[in-house]
Amino acid sequence: GAGVSQSPSNKVTEKGKDVELRCDPISGHTALYWYRQSLGQGLEFLIYFQGNSAPDKSGLPSDRFSAERTGGSVSTLTIQRTQQEDSAVYLCASSFGGFNQPQHFGDGTRLSIL
Amino acid sequence: AQSVTQLDSQVPVFEEAPVELRCNYSSSVSVYLFWYVQYPNQGLQLLLKYLSGSTLVKGINGFEAEFNKSQTSFHLRKPSVHISDTAEYFCAARGANNLFFGTGTRLTVIP
Numbered sequence: 604g605a606g607v608s609q610s611p612s613n614k615v616t617e618k619g620k621d622v623e624l625r626c627d628p629i630s631g632h633t634a635l636y637w638y639r640q641s642l643g644q645g646l647e648f649l650i651y652f653q654g655n656s657a658p659d660k661s662g663l664p665s666d667r668f669s670a671e672r673t674g675g676s677v678s679t680l681t682i683q684r685t686q687q688e689d690s691a692v693y694l695c696a697s698s699f700g701g702f703n704q705p706q707h708f709g710d711g712t713r714l715s716i717l
Numbered sequence: 718a719q720s721v722t723q724l725d726s727q728v729p730v731f732e733e734a735p736v737e738l739r740c741n742y743s744s745s746v747s748v749y750l751f752w753y754v755q756y757p758n759q760g761l762q763l764l765l766k767y768l769s770g771s772t773l774v775k776g777i778n779g780f781e782a783e784f785n786k787s788q789t790s791f792h793l794r795k796p797s798v799h800i801s802d803t804a805e806y807f808c809a810a811r812g813a814n815n816l817f818f819g820t821g822t823r824l825t826v827i828p
Contacts, residue, residue, distance in 0.1 A: 607760070636815060646807065648815035659814040694760055703749050703768045706816060708760035 605629065607709035609695050615715045618687060624680040624712045628697030635678050636698075636706060637670060641691040649693075652678065653700060682714075690716045720745055721810050723819035730798055731827050738793040738822045740808030749811035750791045752782055755821075756804045764806075767791060778802070798826050 608627040616622055628635050637649040648662040652672040663669070667685075672678040682689055692713050696706035724739040742750065749768055753761040765776025772784040782793045791808060803826045809816040 609760075638815075638818075645820040646816075646818040648812075648817075651814040653814075662815065696761075702747075702811060703766075705751060705763050705766055707763070708753075710758070710760045 607695055607697050607707055609693075609709035609712050611712060612710065613713045613715075615717065616685060617717050619684055621681065621683045622685055622714065624682075624693050624695075624714070626678045626680070626695030626697075626709060628676065628678070628695070629707055631699070632697035632707070633675070633700045634698045634704070634706075635672055636696040637678070637680050638694045638696065639664075639691045640694055640711070644691075646694070649680070685714075685716045687716045690714055720812070720817040721808055721819040723806075723808055723822050725822050726820065727823045727825070729825045729827055732800055733797045735796050736794065736798050736802075736824065738806050738808075738824065740791045740793065740819060742789050742791060742808075742810045744789065747811045748784070748786070750782075750784065751809045751811075751816065752776065752780070752791075752793050753807045753809060754778075754804050755807065761807060764793070798824075800826050800828060802826050 610625045633654045635652040639647045650670045651659040667683045670680045692711040694711045696708045698704040698706045720743045722741045730736045751766045752764040755761050765774045767774045767784045775781045805821045807821050808819040
C-alpha cells in the first residue's frame with residue numbers, strides 16, 4: 604500500500620515476554636519515527652532514524668526498549684521482559700528528510716501486557 | 718514543562734455549529750506547527766501545517782488554523798461541523814528530531 608504499514612495490529616502477551624513490532628514506512632521516506640500513545644500520557648517520542656545516521660534514542664524509556672532499521676527501510680521495535688506499564692499503542696511514522704516535512708503515521712500496534 | 722498545550726480535553730458541539738480547538742505552544746519549540754486527527758483505532762492523519770508565510774492555514778475537511786505569534790497560539794477552527802468530525806485532535810510542534818504533541822482534544826459532534 605501507499606501508507607505506513609504496521610504489524611501486528613494487536614498483540615497480547617504475558618508479562619516478562621519479549622515482543623517485536625514492525626513498521627514498513629512509505630517508500631522513499633528517509634526518516635522514521637516511533638511514538639507511544641498511552642492513556643493519560645498522550646503521545647511520547649521514542650526513537651528517530653534518518654538515513655544512515657546514528658538514531659536518536661533519547662525517548663526510549665528504559666534499556667528494555669530497542670529498535671533497528673534495516674536497509675534504511677523496515678524498522679523493528681523490540682521490548683524485552685515486558686511489563687504491564689508497557690501496554691499502549693505504538694505508532695510509527697515516516698517522512699522525507701527535512702525539518703519541515705510532515706510525518707505520516709501508521710495505524711499503530713495495540714500492545715496489551717497481561 | 719509541556720511544549721504544546723491543548724486547553725480543552727473534551728469539546729462537545731452540535732452538528733452544523735462552529736468549533737474552535739485551542740492550542741498554545743511554548744517558545745522553546747520551533748514554529749513548525751501541525752494539527753492531526755485520529756479516528757478510533759486508526760493512526761494520526763495530517764489536517765494542516767504551518768511552516769511559514771500566511772498565518773491562516775487551510776487544511777483538509779474544511780478545517781483551518783491561525784498562527785498567532787504574539788499569543789503563541791495555533792487554534793483550529795471549522796465553521797460548520799459534521800457528525801463525521803467526531804475524533805481526537807492533536808496539536809504538534811516540531812522538535813529537533815520529533816514532534817511534541819499536546820494531550821489531545823476529543824471533539825464530539827452531537828446530532
